[in-house]
Amino acid sequence: MRALLQRVTSAKVDVEGQTVGQIGCGMLALIGVAEGDTQEDADWLCKKIVQLRIFDDENGVMNRSLMEIDGDLLAVSQFTLCASTRKGNRPSYSAAARPEFAQPFFDAFVKQLAETLEKPVPTGVFGAMMQVSLVNDGPVTLWLDSRNRE
Secondary structure, eight states, X not given: OEEEEEEEXXXXXXXXXXXXXXXXXXXXXXXXXXXXXXXXXXXXXXXXXXXXXXXXXXXXXXXXOHHHHTOEEEEEEOGGGGOBOSSSSSOBOTTBXXXXXXXXXXXXXXXXXXXXXXXXXXXXXXXXXXXEEEEEEEEEEEEEETTSOO
């Protein structure tokens, strides 16, 4: 699994002109499900997302997690995060999980995030053309890959 995380003051996702998910202060998580992802990948990524200390404490130091600030989380499925640009100029998406696996896996992952945070986690619409708007705070943007745990 791959995730692009952005600390935000607000974020929303629209589908066909309608807002389907929206948050205030917290984190936007763009999530890519890859072929061969397992529950172990989901567990690791869930823990990282909710415990990353990227929010400022009273001294202005990034020392608090999403859980500690009771922040919001917007999760958006994005298969293009699994792209390979190794050859040529057209990305290959062959590493992305097929939709019949990726959608239930993503849905279960969002449920896991919501249970961990003890609050709803809004999402986009799986497979839809979405417009994502955000105000990146900092900016703070991080890349996570469950198969390259750096």
